[in-house]
Amino acid sequence: MIRLLHIEFQKIWKNRASRILTIAYFILLSFVALLASINFKFIGIDFRLADMGLFNFPFIWHFNTYMASILKLFLAIVIVSMMANEYSYGTLKQNLIDGLSKKEFILSKFYTVVAFALASTVFMFVLNLILGLNFSSYNEADIIFKDTSYLVAYFLKLVGFFSFCLFLGILVKRSAFALGFLFVWNIVEAILKWNVFAKLNKSETFSQFLPLESMSNLIREPFTRLNIIKNIETTVGGEAISRDYSVQFIPCIIVSIWILIFIILSYKILQKRDL
Template sequence: MLRLLSLELQKLLLNRTSKILIFISFILPFFVILLSSLKINVFGFFTLELGELGIFNFPVIWHLTTFFASQFKFFFAIVVVSMIGNEYSNKTIKQNLIDGLSKKEFILSKFYTIIFFSIVSTLLIGMISLSIGMYYSSYTEFSLIIRETNFLLAYLVKLIGFFSLCLFFGMLAKRSAFALAFIFILFILEWILFALMTWKINMDIAEKIQNFFPLKSMYNLIEQPIQRIAMTKIPDKTAIVYDYAVHWYEITIVLGWTALFIFLSYRLLKIRDL
């Protein structure tokens, strides 16, 4: 396993473009969150301090930071599709197999890399959230801090799931640009299907089915936190039911997709003549 991981890391980290994209997708959100937690004096007129808004309180901070950081996953998605696209365009996938890598090992080396970066990213976000929270939060009891840390698990699963989808599209399209286009098409397709089902059946069932779609199920893991923060500010608006929690079945659906995408990538490579 370490051999496969180190293989792929060598391929990625010696490539300047991948290095920059990895930096943007994992290190940049880290800094943005860090900066936004500082007191910012806007041209001397007033002081902007996001911490005062209570958004860095435990446990809401877990929700906010993971949601924010997961928006940057798209940059690493480019790395994932290009790590397949480059292997095809340089024909190094052929050479790797000839040199004695099995097709299974080839897919696994990509998958391990995805897991590796997802874990690193989760740890980074976990650490930064914890330290900012400790600094700002009005309450720092242990039981409160660890409440909703399952957002971190959701974040990890979300990243692994999304990158596995990218890996599969990369294998399918063989070219990075097409693979990214496929992901965009899938996004549109999910909404068209949702609209169709709403129109033909009804909204309730359509929503339930939509929750099983790959992209939607990944989104469901960490829903947008803005409404939640707004609700804490205006407590009388309880009429809107808003379920933001991480549910076990949401995680199961995404893990199911992940397994399917990895398996299909392997099948695709297996039946293909290179």
């Protein structure tokens, strides 16, 4: 595994665009810390995000993993480009000539996907811990680590999304077309959820099995957990809407199955394709 990872990271680091995108991704993740200290002014009122409870334990684990998952497209571009470059530069064919099997080739890509997801998760763990210890009103150990299950969901979400991007990169061969296909698929899922499934009154039931939707279900939006939103709901509707924000077992299983499907399909395509 170490040998395969070394080969892949050598390719990524020697590619200028991939190197810049990877560094930019982790820099943008660090901007969460910067947001905590910035004073915002809205309709004459000064406020800091840190003072609104966004960085309180255990809420910080939910909020920051949700926000960080939005940035996953940066690494998705790296994953897709990584695969497209194999075809463009002929390194795929050369690796196979040098003795790397197709199975090892796919595993090397998957290990890279997992490594990126793990590095991002560890980075978020350290960042959230630093922010929370500095800005949270609660510092009891049981509260600090209460909702760290969001980190597991975050890791699984990244592995699932990157595995999908890897599959598209192998299927389409060109990074621009693969990313375009990703965008189109996002629209297809939206149509299926809000049009086709909605007409059957089974929108939530069926849409949870779609790849991108299942990944989205791993970490629900955190904003309605804020007291300011609950107060608005109470004022308008008489009571706050009850929601379950916890990490659910079923979406984790569905995403895990999709990961397996994407990797198997990637291998099957590579097996049958004339290189």
